[in-house]
Amino acid sequence: MEGKVGRPAIEARDIWLSYDGNRPVLKGVSLRVERGQVFMVLGPSGSGKTTFLKVVKGLLSPQRGSLSVLGADLSRNGSWKRCPGQRIAHIPQNLGLVRSLSVMDNVLTGALGRTATLPSLFKAFPHPYRMRAREFLETMGIGHKAEEKVYRLSGGERQRVAIARALMQEPELILADEFVAQLDPLRTLEIMDIVREIASRGVAFLITSHEPELVAQYGDRAVFLREGQKVHECPAREVSLDMVKELMA
Amino acid sequence: MRKLISRLPYILVGLAALLAMGNIGLLDPGRLARGAANTAVFASSLFPPNTGVIAILAGAMAETLQMALVGTVIGFILALPLALVGTRTLFSPWITSPVRLLLGLVRTIPSLLWALVFVVALGLGPAAGSLGIAFYTFGYLGKLYYEAFEGVDREVLEAVKGVGGNRLQLMRFALLPEGANAWVSWGQEASASTCWATSRCSSTRA
Numbered sequence: 001m002e003g004k005v006g007r008p009a010i011e012a013r014d015i016w017l018s019y020d021g022n023r024p025v026l027k028g029v030s031l032r033v034e035r036g037q038v039f040m041v042l043g044p045s046g047s048g049k050t051t052f053l054k055v056v057k058g059l060l061s062p063q064r065g066s067l068s069v070l071g072a073d074l075s076r077n078g079s080w081k082r083c084p085g086q087r088i089a090h091i092p093q094n095l096g097l098v099r100s101l102s103v104m105d106n107v108l109t110g111a112l113g114r115t116a117t118l119p120s121l122f123k124a125f126p127h128p129y130r131m132r133a134r135e136f137l138e139t140m141g142i143g144h145k146a147e148e149k150v151y152r153l154s155g156g157e158r159q160r161v162a163i164a165r166a167l168m169q170e171p172e173l174i175l176a177d178e179f180v181a182q183l184d185p186l187r188t189l190e191i192m193d194i195v196r197e198i199a200s201r202g203v204a205f206l207i208t209s210h211e212p213e214l215v216a217q218y219g220d221r222a223v224f225l226r227e228g229q230k231v232h233e234c235p236a237r238e239v240s241l242d243m244v245k246e247l248m249a
Numbered sequence: 250m251r252k253l254i255s256r257l258p259y260i261l262v263g264l265a266a267l268l269a270m271g272n273i274g275l276l277d278p279g280r281l282a283r284g285a286a287n288t289a290v291f292a293s294s295l296f297p298p299n300t301g302v303i304a305i306l307a308g309a310m311a312e313t314l315q316m317a318l319v320g321t322v323i324g325f326i327l328a329l330p331l332a333l334v335g336t337r338t339l340f341s342p343w344i345t346s347p348v349r350l351l352l353g354l355v356r357t358i359p360s361l362l363w364a365l366v367f368v369v370a371l372g373l374g375p376a377a378g379s380l381g382i383a384f385y386t387f388g389y390l391g392k393l394y395y396e397a398f399e400g401v402d403r404e405v406l407e408a409v410k411g412v413g414g415n416r417l418q419l420m421r422f423a424l425l426p427e428g429a430n431a432w433v434s435w436g437q438e439a440s441a442s443t444c445w446a447t448s449r450c451s452s453t454r455a
Contacts, residue, residue: 086413088411089411090408092404092407092408094402095408096409096411098427100429101426109409109414109422110412111412112418112422117417120418120421121417165408165412168412169413
């Protein structure tokens with residue numbers, strides 16, 4: 001399941017970051033994610049997984065290192081530039097959905113960056129965007145819930161809405177932070193099948209996870225972080241519970 | 250002895266309360282008896298009710314409710330946008346601090362004083378009372394609203410920012426819908442409490 005080779009989606013070298021200037025949370029993390037690759041990040045809580053995702057998304061600026069995302073060098077001339085934001089979709093751990101809006105409105109927010117402000121405030125999104133949002137919802141198997149409020153949905157359905165919203169951005173890279181952690185095993189497999197299908201179209205994924213079986217089954221490559229350091233990188237299929245125990249001990 | 254010391258604060262508070270009651274006359278049996286008799290006279294004078302004033306009372310009550318409605322609606326309309334501008338998760342302190350200061354100043358002045366200010370501007374009448382209520386409502390709803398907006402989950406804000414949403418879109422697609430419960434329920438609360446405030450400001454009708 002190795003991703004196709006080409007210009008990398010992410011190329012991070014020696015990334016150092018500290019929130020308070022003293023204790024680094026990331027200590028020289030380097031990795032390369034190819035386009036169309038499902039790249040898994042493993043590590044215990046507090047190992048820097050979420051922080052690294054936020055660095056790639058451009059929400060945090062590291063103190064040292066170099067980072068290239070979708071061909072844009074973010075660390076040029078020593079100062080950090082903004083990410084090509086709209087081409088990077090971020091699915092946070094709690095999904096970041098607006099619970100009191102409908103499923104359709106949540107998915108359409110994925111097109112906010114490409115919609116004029118005034119019409120968007122009245123939810124007057126262009127017709128092609130509405131068509132596309134409906135297509136994504138159909139693909140996710142929740143087309144019939146388009147007008148339902150998000151707070152009425154189950155965990156698995158919400159996950160699908162978050163993925164549909166991410167796809168609405170027409171991203172080349174999707175960052176997902178333990179986004180299947182709260183799902184039952186069956187729903188998790190369904191969602192990960194969708195992830196693989198999207199990746200086969202050339203979209204790269206950087207996913208944090210605690211589950212070695214999931215990583216081995218659905219990932220292309222895996223990296224292990226511990227206390228902000230990269231301790232191991234390997235093809236994802238080699239990841240096992242024993243390996244996790246050994247590296248995380 | 251230790252028990253007595255631990256209970257000393259309660260004993261002292263109890264004694265102070267008794268002393269205060271004595272000073273204001275609540276322990277004077279003669280006075281209390283006269284009070285009970287006066288209350289009985291007052292209660293008996295309520296019967297039979299004077300139906301001749303019902304029409305006047307109904308008119309005054311309708312006007313009071315109209316003043317409360319107008320005051321609440323104007324206060325709400327003023328408070329909502331200003332509270333959004335006072336939200337620290339959306340704007341820098343350079344913008345939010347003056348807005349919060351303004352809301353704080355408006356809030357410190359009671360509705361009755363605002364009504365007096367508007368009596369000077371508009372003359373006696375329900376309009377002055379309504380505006381007095383509107384300004385007070387604006388001050389306290391504004392504070393409740395920006396606090397509610399700041400309580401909106403950061404992940405939701407980051408998600409809308411992350412898709413390229415600007416500040417107006419953040420208000421429309423994150424703060425207003427996620428804070429809806431708070432701003433609707435506080436609005437209802439305001440309309441209820443302004444009915445009470447209106448009864449005080451009704452003096453501007455005179």
